[in-house]
Amino acid sequence: MTEISTNTYTADYILAKALDIGENILRCGGEPNRIEDTITRICMAYGAEFADIFALPSLIIADIRLKDGTHSSQVRRVYQNSNNMYLLEKMNNLSRDVCSKKVALEDVENEIEVAKKGRPFPNILCYIGGILGAGGFAVFFGGNLYDALVAAVAGIVVTFFNLHKTAFVNQMIHSVVSSFVGAVVSLTLVYFGVGQNTDMILIGVIMLLIPGLAFGNAVRDLLFGDTVSGIIQLVQAILTAVMVAFGFTVAMMIFGGVFN
Amino acid sequence: MSMDVIIKIIAGVISTIGFAIIFRLRIKHIPLAAIDGLIACVVYFVCLEFISEDLFIANMLASFATAGFAEVCARIGKAPSTIFLLPGCIALVPGGTLYQAMRNLLIKDYDEFGAQLLITGKVAIAIGGGIIAVSIIRYFLNKLNDNKTNGKEPA
Numbered sequence: 573m574t575e576i577s578t579n580t581y582t583a584d585y586i587l588a589k590a591l592d593i594g595e596n597i598l599r600c601g602g603e604p605n606r607i608e609d610t611i612t613r614i615c616m617a618y619g620a621e622f623a624d625i626f627a628l629p630s631l632i633i634a635d636i637r638l639k640d641g642t643h644s645s646q647v648r649r650v651y652q653n654s655n656n657m658y659l660l661e662k663m664n665n666l667s668r669d670v671c672s673k674k675v676a677l678e679d680v681e682n683e684i685e686v687a688k689k690g691r692p693f694p695n696i697l698c699y700i701g702g703i704l705g706a707g708g709f710a711v712f713f714g715g716n717l718y719d720a721l722v723a724a725v726a727g728i729v730v731t732f733f734n735l736h737k738t739a740f741v742n743q744m745i746h747s748v749v750s751s752f753v754g755a756v757v758s759l760t761l762v763y764f765g766v767g768q769n770t771d772m773i774l775i776g777v778i779m780l781l782i783p784g785l786a787f788g789n790a791v792r793d794l795l796f797g798d799t800v801s802g803i804i805q806l807v808q809a810i811l812t813a814v815m816v817a818f819g820f821t822v823a824m825m826i827f828g829g830v831f832n
Numbered sequence: 833m834s835m836d837v838i839i840k841i842i843a844g845v846i847s848t849i850g851f852a853i854i855f856r857l858r859i860k861h862i863p864l865a866a867i868d869g870l871i872a873c874v875v876y877f878v879c880l881e882f883i884s885e886d887l888f889i890a891n892m893l894a895s896f897a898t899a900g901f902a903e904v905c906a907r908i909g910k911a912p913s914t915i916f917l918l919p920g921c922i923a924l925v926p927g928g929t930l931y932q933a934m935r936n937l938l939i940k941d942y943d944e945f946g947a948q949l950l951i952t953g954k955v956a957i958a959i960g961g962g963i964i965a966v967s968i969i970r971y972f973l974n975k976l977n978d979n980k981t982n983g984k985e986p987a
Binding site: 656714788825 | 843847918921923938967
């Protein structure tokens with residue numbers, strides 16, 4: 573029914589644009605099977621007959637064939653960023669608009685640029701997120717209000733490190749450094765007598781640092797049949813947890829008095 | 833329910849809001865995410881109190897309820913369900929046991945270290961199981977819808 577419009581694009585062009593959208597969804601925290609689904613839908617909407625897409629947390633492999641027999645295969649390496657639900661939602665809407673031809677393929681690049689520049693709120697508000705997250709969990713795991721206060725201060729520091737993630741060599745070093753500094757800040761405050769329950773404070777801080785739902789996501793991917801991406805995420809999550817543990821351990825050794 | 837549990841639930845909702853901000857949800861989605869977090873906490877503590885002491889069952893039911901409500905939020909807010917699921921589930925993440933495992937490693941209590949590590953893994957599997965159950969239900973509901981509208985409108 574849309575023969576005229578689809579014939580004007582080459583297979584390479586369609587796939588490149590679909591991959592642009594898929595790459596950005598993967599980068600801001602979308603699941604690999606969502607990316608496979610999105611790219612397949614876009615390609616199918618623009619006249620692809622077959623679309624074989626395989627997505628990993630760091631790579632997308634795609635091959636499509638149009639009805640006229642021309643085909644295209646492309647590979648995209650994806651460097652992961654942090655969870656950004658705002659961008660995820662924008663990209664999701666964009667892919668839906670592209671599928672229903674509300675947005676032309678030529679405009680995809682512009683739309684992505686606009687979405688990347690957009691912010692739901694200023695970055696400074698992320699510190700409030702860190703305060704609420706760390707402080708809330710300190711109370712959630714059984715601390716009192718003073719513990720929450722200490723955890724909130726450490727939460728500000730950890731959020732600062734999270735916002736400047738790109739300054740670090742890689743994710744692992746970032747985890748070690750930020751957990752070390754977060755633990756040092758909270759242990760120092762405890763040393764000066766602000767909070768009482770070191771355990772609760774440190775758990776509050778650790779919640780900001782451990783890879784959120786990565787464990788649960790990995791298990792879900794494994795159970796859903798995406799074995800490879802599940803294993804990759806699982807290993808990443810375990811490694812990050814070990815690195816966070818390492819940073820905390822070093823800090824605790826320096827403050828040796830914590831364990832009698 | 834004791835006062836203690838109510839305070840914990842409130843703290844859980846506050847941290848959910850915090851994480852919703854960290855994950856950069858749009859302001860208009862944050863209340864829905866907070867309700868999702870509230871459901872996670874309430875189901876979790878109610879299960880622990882009335883159904884079973886076992887962490888596995890409590891976490892699985894809680895993540896099932898959270899993921900289910902995230903799907904509802906996705907319909908209300910017209911956004912992908914992950915947006916509500918990620919902050920909603922955060923209160924269930926086994927950070928406490930992970931910390932305890934690490935702390936026991938440090939004080940050379942290896943038995944307790946292994947036990948806490950296994951609990952962490954068990955809870956992670958429970959959360960994943962709850963989420964996957966909702967995914968499967970959604971998959972079949974979508975299939976049912978697709979069959980009904982087959983040929984009328986493109987996917």
